[in-house]
Amino acid sequence: MAQSGASAAPVEGPLAGIIVVDLTRVLAGPFCTMLLADLGARVIKVENPKGGDDSRAYGPFINGKSGYFIAQNRGKESIALDLKNEGDQAILHRLLKRADVLIENFRPGTMARLGFGPEEMKKRYPQLIFASTSGFGQTGPYADRPAYDIIAQAMGGIMSITGHEGSEPTRVGASIGDLGAGLFTALGIVSALHHRNRSGEGITVDVAMLDSQLALLENAIARYYSTGKAPKPLGARHPSIAPFEAYRTQDSHVVIACGNDSLFRTFCGVIEHPHLADDPRFATNAKRSENVVALKAALEAFLTEKPSAHWLELFNRTGIPSAPINDVAQAIHDPQVQHRQIVLPVADESVAPLAVAGSPIKFSGFATPATRPAAPELDQDRARILADFP
Amino acid sequence: MAQSGASAAPVEGPLAGIIVVDLTRVLAGPFCTMLLADLGARVIKVENPKGGDDSRAYGPFINGKSGYFIAQNRGKESIALDLKNEGDQAILHRLLKRADVLIENFRPGTMARLGFGPEEMKKRYPQLIFASTSGFGQTGPYADRPAYDIIAQAMGGIMSITGHEGSEPTRVGASIGDLGAGLFTALGIVSALHHRNRSGEGITVDVAMLDSQLALLENAIARYYSTGKAPKPLGARHPSIAPFEAYRTQDSHVVIACGNDSLFRTFCGVIEHPHLADDPRFATNAKRSENVVALKAALEAFLTEKPSAHWLELFNRTGIPSAPINDVAQAIHDPQVQHRQIVLPVADESVAPLAVAGSPIKFSGFATPATRPAAPELDQDRARILADFP
Known part of the structure; x- marks a missing residue:
């Protein structure tokens, strides 16, 4: 026994x-x-x-x-x-x-x-x-x-x-x-x-x-009451924060999330595209959420030029919230x-x-x-x- | 104030x-x-x-x-x-x-x-x-x-x-x-x-x-250790229970879940296909999990002949775990x-x-x-x- x-x-x-x-x-x-x-x-x-x-x-x-x-x-x-x-x-x-x-x-x-x-x-x-x-x-x-x-x-x-x-x-x-x-x-x-x-x-x-x-269900309930329409699936995207999704790189995907305007401005500096922060389509979180497809295209245009490892090293070094999409093995063996x-x-x-x-x-x-x-x-x-x- | x-x-x-x-x-x-x-x-x-x-x-x-x-x-x-x-x-x-x-x-x-x-x-x-x-x-x-x-x-x-x-x-x-x-x-x-x-x-x-x-992560961790391979996405399917997923009907989808063999046998009687419970491919949960694609095809062959409402009424009446895939509005307004x-x-x-x-x-x-x-x-x-x- x-x-x-x-x-x-x-x-x-x-x-x-x-x-x-x-x-x-x-x-x-x-x-x-x-x-x-x-x-x-x-x-x-x-x-x-x-x-x-x-x-x-x-x-x-x-x-x-x-x-x-x-x-x-x-x-x-x-x-x-x-x-x-x-x-x-x-x-x-x-x-x-x-x-x-x-x-x-x-x-x-x-x-x-x-x-x-x-x-x-x-x-x-x-x-x-x-x-x-x-x-x-x-x-x-x-x-x-x-x-x-x-x-x-x-x-x-x-x-x-x-x-x-x-x-x-x-x-x-x-x-x-x-x-x-x-x-x-x-x-x-x-x-x-x-x-x-x-x-x-x-x-x-x-x-x-x-x-x-x-x-x-989090904000999905409030979204229903604010529009009268049931929310739809959004892939990897957040319904009301942008950027906040998975982006293609040269070899895979990375996720990037900027929860406020000043973080987005920092991010645009880090990626050496400061003009994006001044683009009227992307000036505020509300504007970026409206123009989320254009934002994704603008970011992927250069994210796809380098592999994920390059971007993750840069973003971690500069304090931009970002991550790889780990499989379960990678998640378990992650150093943290x-x-x-x-x-x-x-x-x-x-x-x-x-x-x-x-x-x-x-x-x-x-x-x-x-x-x-x-x-x-x-x-x-x-x-x-x-x-x-x- | x-x-x-x-x-x-x-x-x-x-x-x-x-x-x-x-x-x-x-x-x-x-x-x-x-x-x-x-x-x-x-x-x-x-x-x-x-x-x-x-x-x-x-x-x-x-x-x-x-x-x-x-x-x-x-x-x-x-x-x-x-x-x-x-x-x-x-x-x-x-x-x-x-x-x-x-x-x-x-x-x-x-x-x-x-x-x-x-x-x-x-x-x-x-x-x-x-x-x-x-x-x-x-x-x-x-x-x-x-x-x-x-x-x-x-x-x-x-x-x-x-x-x-x-x-x-x-x-x-x-x-x-x-x-x-x-x-x-x-x-x-x-x-x-x-x-x-x-x-x-x-x-x-x-x-x-x-x-x-x-x-x-639930059983995904055990699945990784049992096979040495990272689990993959499975759509709406459960990795180790079958039937346990979304099935096409005439007009939409229903989900059906049978967590043990006796419930599966009951289910086969309810749908008037008792022979499925005797099919060696489907005789046990382990067998059904192995043959989950064949099982889905066998079920959808007749589930697609009637609309979801028909099946849900039948399954609720007979105690088969099943449900519609509600949107957020339907979920909120559900009687329960x-x-x-x-x-x-x-x-x-x-x-x-x-x-x-x-x-x-x-x-x-x-x-x-x-x-x-x-x-x-x-x-x-x-x-x-x-x-x-x-």
């Missing part, structure tokens, strides 16, 4: 001592509880005995283990419980008696049918924070519908503004529908912990993937990302050299560990959990 | 009573403090007297006001302070004496040069949580570089997996580089509040946009989004009918308000702030 698993102590962090009972599967919920584990909480993952979390079956596989599962579940403990079985329900009650947080992502109503609904829990465990993360939330006409990331991305509007006009539909390349909901759920849970510190009262937290997508220890190896030799991203939140007083803890095998921590929660 | 502004009491929420002094501009920081305001904190936005936050000049404009600014700064108070002026510095100290959180997004080192660096603050205000959100973080070789959303999106790898293979570069259509960092910063701040409740000690929080992007009161009008008649997204976190005991509070004019709340912080 526990030889390769998550049986190390929780990482150090501001949530030290907090116990999270985690009934979630697949992505939004597990991402949320991974964030809580990275903040120092002890996360006990309760899985169904028949195979556990669905995502244990999702690729990519490394030495037979799901890299998908490991990336979201490292640093947690696992116990297999059949929530319809009385004996296993009694074990869950032992956990909940001492837990600070219960989180679940079943369809609304499932927890109540199992006897663990929020009202029942409030009566038995008034200290417990009861968090639900779901596709559509606990209320409303779609509450019972199933959802996956792409459902939230499609309904929530983000797919309609991502991609190029006229192209086939484009999903954000990471599951922002799930990850956004997971982040908001974590923020809700920790806010509820803060509230409980002062009031003694556990409250419920209800976060939906669809709602979270709307909350991440390495320095910040954001992507670290998993402490599980059987999947070496697998590394995973960790929490990007750095606190004074809590060091970033040198590796990420392993993910648990199904039911791996049963004995210890039963001993810890008599 | 205060006639149309943010001078209502903070909204009710778990962070009631928390005072946030907010020196941030543009997006990542202001999005973070808007989340804190939505959670009940009092947020005092400190702006430079020469025009205030840069984003007051960003479109879209509604009756002369920036919809961009309003969407991120509603519910905050504003005071204009010149941080290089001694008298104004003294006012900032009056605020900090009672504040719980100081948040800034200057380039690293700027706060120390102004006399408000984290070490100085720790000495004078040991209770204060000092949060920095920046492009690259407070440490490392790029710490001094400027950044905007597209810089983080480009360097962080998300642009390399978003879009269609061979297409021009594609940015996620909302500023996920900023919004991600804002969310992680908010989570860090509230976690630090929880820690302070128990230890009495204020700690620093350091979040970078680039780090946050890596933390949102309306029911959840996610997008609500701003309480500022001069910009009617502008509505903005609010926090998607619902708590028991704290009702969703019927409108979102207005955003402040520059320096609008000076008198009240000076009176409240003598």
